Amino acid sequence: MRSFIPALATGVAIVAAAPATAQNVGIATSNPGTLFHNIGTAVANAANEEGLGATIQPSTSPNQYIPLVGSGGIEFGVANLQEVNYGLEGVEWFEGEPSEDLRVVGLIMPLVAAIFVREDSEFHSIADLEGERMVDGYTAQQTILPQLDAMYATVGLTRDDFEAVNVSSVVAGADAFIEGDVAGFYFAHGAGKVREADSAVGGLRALPIEASDENLALMQEHWPVAYFEELAQGEMPGVLEDAHFFAYPQLVFTHAGVDDEIVHEMARILHARTDVLADTFGPFARFDPETHLVGDTGVSEYHPGAIAYFEEAGLWQE
16 A cells, blocks of 8 residues: 545446446546546446446546535546545635535556656756746646646746646647647646657657655645656656656545445455456556555545445455
């Protein structure tokens, strides 16, 4: 276990033909090309393989669908832990609107993110980008701004040290980079959009962060559950040498009112069907259910159905 310091689209994407089942559930994700869309697709495929009929329902970002899950509007969602914690408490971009019924099903592999530039550019560190045109704003995805703040802080910079090019989302930011409007863009390693950008510009470079205690403290001032994750050379597009990157936990989450048996089954699927998860979305190869599923979640609580399964599987720790 890794410790750390602490309106939906109208179209519904059917992931796979589900076996006959008495129960069908929805899984909220962000839009195609994003990490959470890929993760939600993998979770839905695994659920369908096990007879729990599941469809994904995409929207622009977790900003939109975390409150929907919290109100019981859809059974499950995939997101990052920090943002679910904010939604639960009603702070930051959820200010004054707490979703107190949000519950954890299980933690999954970490989200590992970077600022990407062209491989043939003169930029080899985040500090090299000072004064350049960089993506900013993220009006539909407010979770990105504090993450940028966290990464810039490790080299003594702030967002004011760049020429801001406002975009609505990470996908829009990647598109601006592909079109040559910005020097770099923020995205999660492993996402399909990163591969698209890598191909479009003839190669990417992911800018690393020095894994020091000082930098960890600086990142956590802006993103409390942040930590470092090391990627090997060639493991992902843009990783040109062994390096450390900004990382934080992701999770499958639900609503307190979802039936215990359904959540128990979803927790079991996450534990048992890593083959389907990894076959659908390669970064799930980094997911170790024995060590990732149960961990420190800060203010968020596990759903009783998930706890029941983890107790049966010998994974639960108070």
